[in-house]
Amino acid sequence: MDVKIKDLSLAYGDVAAVDHLSLDIADGESLVLLGQSGCGKTSTMRCVAGLEDPDAGSITIGGRPVFDADSGVDVAPNKRNVGLVFQSYAVWPHMTVIENVSFPLKMKRRARKEIRTRALETLELVGLAHLADKGASLLSGGQMQRVALARSLAMEPNVMLLDEPLSNLDARLREDLRVELRRLQLELGLTSIYVTHDQGEALALADRIAIMQDGRIAQLATPVDTYRSPASASIAQFLGVANIFRIAAPEPGARRLRLADHDLEVVVDAPVAAGTGEASVCVRPEHVRLTTEPAAGPNTWPGTVLVSVFQGSFARATVALDAGPTLEVQTAEDVATALRQHDRVHVGIDPRDVQVLPQEVGGAGAAPARPVAADTPDDGGPAHDRPMAAHAATASREA
Ligand SMILES: Nc1ncnc2c1ncn2[C@@H]1O[C@H](COP(=O)(O)OP(=O)(O)OP(=O)(O)O)[C@@H](O)[C@H]1O
Ligand SMILES: [Mg+2]
Structure with missing residues (x-):
């Protein structure tokens, strides 16, 4: 069912x-709230679950008001039919797996046979049917979290x-369960936050x-658009764009932007929009090329390797440019691994990979240097669609 949150405030x-905060979540949509601790x-x-008493605003689920500060509507949590799964494994250790999953159905006074069938079906969904009669305290963290998930799913929440x-799970399990959750969400057409x-x-x-930033929604977009076009430098930084440099207030139409703190100019692809005030240039580490020979073209600078680290399928290097700034570079695994501290290198950045972003959302607005809509197939395709290999560095192993 759809969820509509309107002008919600809680202090x-x-x-x-x-x-x-206002937010509409469509029926069957998976909406992710992403943000720093405390946001x-x-x-x-x-508030959506009914566990808080907001100061203002309204919430509807499937068109039914569950909270409205003005008219005093406040539906009890257990009458909202929302399924909750939290960070801690909230399973009852003294019950078996199937007793845990059956519990909410018992509370709803479903027929005994129906309860068992439904609980087993749900355990099947999360891959735990074979452990139905095991004591819940004997499960691993990942299994307990699946039980918590099954228990919520069994009540067919809106x-x-x-x-x-x-x-709370280790990295490997987290990745497995992440894929499984996505599959379940799509298969069941679950509306989820x-x-x-x-x-x-x-x-x-x-x-x-x-x-989310400071209790508000700073950007709402698909994963691809969020990744490609963060709305501000602070969002970009949160999303792992490691190279962010403040620029001196640029002239409208400028394509050469001077960094505020270094004697260096960066060339951008799209002219800077009028009204661009406080802004930063932002470059993803995977968009910085690394070579041992001087490279031709705009945005190429010499520098020295400070450190390089192996990360498995790729490597990261930190390069101090002679002109002052330090760049984070992500390269093919064999490139940065071959580099030593103090090696001399050259970096290059395609002007199309430089984004000009305002410091904060709602700040003096800078248009992104490369709006997504401006990507046309005949310019060789969006720079970000190019395979990683195209950005891979070409430094030789002898470096
Ligand atoms: N029960 C509480 N009493 C007082 N302040 C609270 C309470 N719960 C949250 N806060 C404050 O409200 C703000 C938002 O907290 P919230 O728990 O929603 O953040 P969050 O985004 O979930 O963070 P995290 O990623 O750390 O879980 C924070 O500043 C927090 O300190
Ligand atoms: Mg939290």
């Missing part, structure tokens, strides 16, 4: 945890609310990502 004392993700979820359900501060999880699980 704890003088902390505005949720600040005039108000859990508070927003608790909306699933998941608050960092995977954050999923909270995380892990961008990989958000990109994998969302139909749309709502980036």
Whole structure:
């Protein structure tokens, strides 16, 4: 069922945890709330679940008002039919797996036979049917989290609310369960709100990502658009864009932008829009080329390797440019691994990979240097669609 949140505010004392937040989630949509610790993700979820008493605004689920500050509507949590899964494994250790999953159905006074069938079906969905009669305290963390998920799913909730359900699990299991959750969500057509501060999880699980900052939604977009076109430098930084440099207020139409703190000019592809004030140039580490020979073209600079680290399928290097700034570079695994500290290198950045972003959303607005809509197939395709190999560095192994 769809969820409509309108102008919702919730304060704890003088902390505005949720600040005039509006958000529509479509029926069957997976919406991910992504943001830094303390930005108000859990508070927003608790309002939807009915566990908080918001100061203002309204919430409807499937068209039915469950909260409205003006008219005084406030439906009790257990009457909202929302499924909750939290970070801690909230399973009852003294019950078996199937007793845990059956519990909400018993509360709803379903027939005994129906309860068992439904509980087993749900356990099948999360891959735990073979453990139905095992004591819940004997399960691993990942299994317990699946039980918690099955218990919520068994009640056929109108909306699933998941608050960092995977954050207590180890990396491998987290990735497996992430894929499984996405499959379930699509298969069951579940409407869900999923909270995380892990961008990989958000990109994998969302139909749309709502980036929260200070109790508000700073950007609402598909995973692809969020990744390609962050709305501000602070969002870009949160999303792992490691190279962010403030620029001196640029002239409208300028394509050469001077960094505010270094004697260096960066060439951008699209002319800077009029009205661009305080802004930064932003470049993803995977868009920086690394070579041992001087490279031709704009945005090529010499520098020295400070450190390079092996990361498995890729490598990261930190390069101090002679002109002052330090760049984070992501390369093919064999390139940066071959580099030593103090090696001399050259970096290059395609002007199409430089984004000019305002410091904050709602700040003096800078247009992105490369709006997504401006990508046309005949210019060789969007720079970000090029395979990683095209950005891979070409430094030789002898470096
Ligand atoms: N019960 C409470 N009493 C007082 N302040 C609270 C309470 N719960 C949350 N806050 C404050 O409200 C703000 C939002 O908290 P919230 O738990 O919603 O953040 P979050 O985005 O879920 O963070 P995290 O990623 O750390 O879980 C924070 O500043 C927090 O300190
Ligand atoms: Mg939280």
